[in-house]
Amino acid sequence: MWSLLVAAHSLEDRIEGSLGELGLSLAKLNVLSRMVEADEPLTLGEIASRLKCVRSNVTQLIDRLESDGLVRREADPSDRRSTRAVLTPEGKERQQRGADELSRVNGEFEKSLSGESRTALVRALNELK
Amino acid sequence: MWSLLVAAHSLEDRIEGSLGELGLSLAKLNVLSRMVEADEPLTLGEIASRLKCVRSNVTQLIDRLESDGLVRREADPSDRRSTRAVLTPEGKERQQRGADELSRVNGEFEKSLSGESRTALVRALNELK
DNA sequence: GAAGATTGACATCTCAATCTTC
DNA sequence: GAAGATTGAGATGTCAATCTTC
Numbered sequence: 001m002w003s004l005l006v007a008a009h010s011l012e013d014r015i016e017g018s019l020g021e022l023g024l025s026l027a028k029l030n031v032l033s034r035m036v037e038a039d040e041p042l043t044l045g046e047i048a049s050r051l052k053c054v055r056s057n058v059t060q061l062i063d064r065l066e067s068d069g070l071v072r073r074e075a076d077p078s079d080r081r082s083t084r085a086v087l088t089p090e091g092k093e094r095q096q097r098g099a100d101e102l103s104r105v106n107g108e109f110e111k112s113l114s115g116e117s118r119t120a121l122v123r124a125l126n127e128l129k
Numbered sequence: 130m131w132s133l134l135v136a137a138h139s140l141e142d143r144i145e146g147s148l149g150e151l152g153l154s155l156a157k158l159n160v161l162s163r164m165v166e167a168d169e170p171l172t173l174g175e176i177a178s179r180l181k182c183v184r185s186n187v188t189q190l191i192d193r194l195e196s197d198g199l200v201r202r203e204a205d206p207s208d209r210r211s212t213r214a215v216l217t218p219e220g221k222e223r224q225q226r227g228a229d230e231l232s233r234v235n236g237e238f239e240k241s242l243s244g245e246s247r248t249a250l251v252r253a254l255n256e257l258k
Numbered sequence: 259g260a261a262g263a264t265t266g267a268c269a270t271c272t273c274a275a276t277c278t279t280c
Numbered sequence: 281g282a283a284g285a286t287t288g289a290g291a292t293g294t295c296a297a298t299c300t301t302c
Contacts, residue, residue: 003254008137081262120249125132210284
């Protein structure tokens with residue numbers, strides 16, 4: 001149990017460190033990536049449900065992404081209760097660089113495991129539901 | 130990589146959920162456990178180095194543990210710059226219950242893995258340094 | 259009344275700046 | 281000046297309460 005928690009934390013530190021150099025965090029990148037995947041402006045509620053987190057969290061993340069100039073808020077014409085988040089050109093580009101960086105880190109991660117350990121790890125983690 | 134992060138987060142949720150019912154968190158329990166292990170009042174700096182975290186974090190944790198009545202701050206007679214944290218009787222008892230709960234969760238965790246997966250998991254996680 | 263978003267308050271963590279004491 | 285602790289600010293999360301719109 002402890003091995004698992006320690007390994008995950010050190011992995012997260014590596015990820016946050018790499019993304020930090022791009023002016024991103026995993027939380028911010030996740031928002032941007034869900035938006036790129038959707039390929040259309042999402043409401044904040046839709047983003048929250050895709051991130052499996054709470055609405056107020058998304059409100060704050062979008063606040064910061066907007067300050068960063070990566071995202072813009074737009075009123076939804078069809079439902080005046082809703083706000084849609086729109087990627088700026090810089091937001092698209094930053095997401096791309098973040099995703100590239102993430103897959104680089106993922107590659108390093110897998111390289112640090114022997115092939116056998118890799119399959120054993122996946123199998124074991126899946127047993128944990 | 131993602132399997133590892135997801136598994137660790139869901140494990141943490143289970144731990145925090147169990148400890149939450151005792152009025153504890155993993156962060157608070159870790160402080161209490163380091164204090165029990167030391168078996169003497171530690172300075173906040175000593176606690177920080179044992180938790181491998183930053184001093185200001187410990188200051189805030191001790192603030193909350195003190196509000197909870199689990200810990201008391203005492204002046205260090207030999208060095209007036211230092212503050213030592215002292216467990217209250219309730220703090221000792223709460224730590225015991227938290228540690229018991231944690232080992233119960235750990236037991237469940239290991240039960241949910243086959244013996245082979247368990248050794249494979251440990252081996253794989255150790256390969257990650 | 260319910261749904262979407264925000265706000266305020268709190269927990270956890272970090273860093274930088276500050277204050278006291280060595 | 282350096283070491284111990286605190287404070288202030290910011291990031292990431294949660295929850296409860298509120299406001300607007302449906």
